[in-house]
Amino acid sequence: MKIPAYYGFWHHLGTWLLRGSSWLVLLFLILPILVIVPLSFNNEPFFSFTEGMLRLQPEAYSLRWYREIFGDQKWLLAIQNSFVIGIFATLIATVLGTCAAVGLARDEMPMRRLITALLLSPMIVPLIITAAGMFFFYSDLGLAGSYAGVILAHAALGTPFVIITVTATLAGFDYSLVRAALNLGATPLRAFFDVIMPLIRPGVISGALFAFITSFDEVVVILFMAGPQQRTIPRQMFSGLREQINPSILAIATLLILVSIALLVTIELLRRRAARLRMALDE
Numbered sequence: 001m002k003i004p005a006y007y008g009f010w011h012h013l014g015t016w017l018l019r020g021s022s023w024l025v026l027l028f029l030i031l032p033i034l035v036i037v038p039l040s041f042n043n044e045p046f047f048s049f050t051e052g053m054l055r056l057q058p059e060a061y062s063l064r065w066y067r068e069i070f071g072d073q074k075w076l077l078a079i080q081n082s083f084v085i086g087i088f089a090t091l092i093a094t095v096l097g098t099c100a101a102v103g104l105a106r107d108e109m110p111m112r113r114l115i116t117a118l119l120l121s122p123m124i125v126p127l128i129i130t131a132a133g134m135f136f137f138y139s140d141l142g143l144a145g146s147y148a149g150v151i152l153a154h155a156a157l158g159t160p161f162v163i164i165t166v167t168a169t170l171a172g173f174d175y176s177l178v179r180a181a182l183n184l185g186a187t188p189l190r191a192f193f194d195v196i197m198p199l200i201r202p203g204v205i206s207g208a209l210f211a212f213i214t215s216f217d218e219v220v221v222i223l224f225m226a227g228p229q230q231r232t233i234p235r236q237m238f239s240g241l242r243e244q245i246n247p248s249i250l251a252i253a254t255l256l257i258l259v260s261i262a263l264l265v266t267i268e269l270l271r272r273r274a275a276r277l278r279m280a281l282d283e
Contacts, residue, residue, distance in 0.1 A: 033257060040065060040250040047247065065251040075252065077229075078236035085147065085232060086215040089154035093211040096155070097162025098204055102196065104163070105170040120160045127220045130157075135224040145227035153221050158211025165210065169203025202270040209263050216259070 043062040044050050052060030069075045103109055104116055122130055134153045135144060143149030173196075181191040197204075219234035226235060233252060240249045 036250050036253050037257070040247055040254040042247050042250075045246050047245065047250070065246065065248040068246075068248045069251055069255075072248075074231070074236060075248070078231050078233045081230055082216055082232040082234075085151055085154060085230070086212050088151045089158055089215040090208050090212040092151065092155035093158035093162050094204060094208040097159045097207055097211070098166050098200075100159070101163045101166035101170060102192070102200075105167055105173065106175075116163075119163055122157050123160045131221045131224040134221060138225065144225055145230070147230055150222065150225050150230050153225050154215040154218060155211075157218060157221065158214045161210035161214060162204070162207030165203045165207035166200055169200045173199065202273055206267050206270050209267055213260065213263055217256075 038053065039047065039049065041061045041063070042050065042053060043060050043064060050060055100119055104112055104119075106112075109115070131153075134156070138144045138149040138153065141149075143152065177195050178191050181195050182188070186194065216232075217234060219232075219238055222230070222232055222235045223238070226232070231239075233256065237249050237252060240246070
């Protein structure tokens with residue numbers, strides 16, 4: 001951002017202090033994550049930089065731990081489970097969250113604040129309490145230790161994120177467009193898909209991505225709900241830290257960082273597209 005010409009010394013000083021503190025906070029948050037990346041290429045089974053790595057010797061670096069991941073059936077099963085469970089949980093959370101957000105966005109919705117608070121409670125209640133409650137509830141239904149139970153549990157955790165993003169997208173939505181579509185003979189379902197859905201699609205996709213990330217990174221509910229065949233990447237990493245510590249955990253962590261970056265870039269692109277769409281509608 002360009003500094004205005006009328007700024008004096010103290011304005012310039014405050015601006016540079018603000019920028020400097022922002023970069024320091026960013027480094028404080030990102031640096032521990034970035035350290036993982038070079039360590040994942042360590043040729044030795046250590047969680048620290050070797051002398052050869054510090055001297056940038058080529059033989060000190062290798063893809064050994066990445067090959068170990070894709071050659072280990074436990075890691076392959078965990079990767080498969082993470083994507084399968086994440087995708088199906090995201091689909092359920094997106095459908096439920098979008099329907100709930102569309103209803104909660106209407107002013108005539110009775111007890112809207114109370115219902116919203118209840119639907120967002122999985123984000124507020126400590127996760128270990130939620131996981132324990134899910135375990136006892138799904139155990140009575142015979143779903144504990146099954147793919148269906150884990151998917152439903154992850155969908156419950158992801159739904160609040162979809163509700164928040166879609167509700168934010170619906171803020172200021174002109175419902176006269178829907179009424180016009182109904183007056184022209186469209187059914188409520190067609191009005192939703194032809195009028196509402198194109199305008200809230202960026203929010204729906206953003207919420208779906210947040211729900212997928214929530215499922216993909218979740219470990220507490222998996223510890224309670226999953227059986228040996230439903231082990232996901234975070235669960236396998238947790239087991240690796242307890243049973244056999246080696247840099248393969250850092251390699252999979254690096255891959256997860258890349259996946260997270262890709263999802264965040266997608267969310268930012270969708271946000272910009274939604275902003276441009278809003279500006280076009282305002283004009």
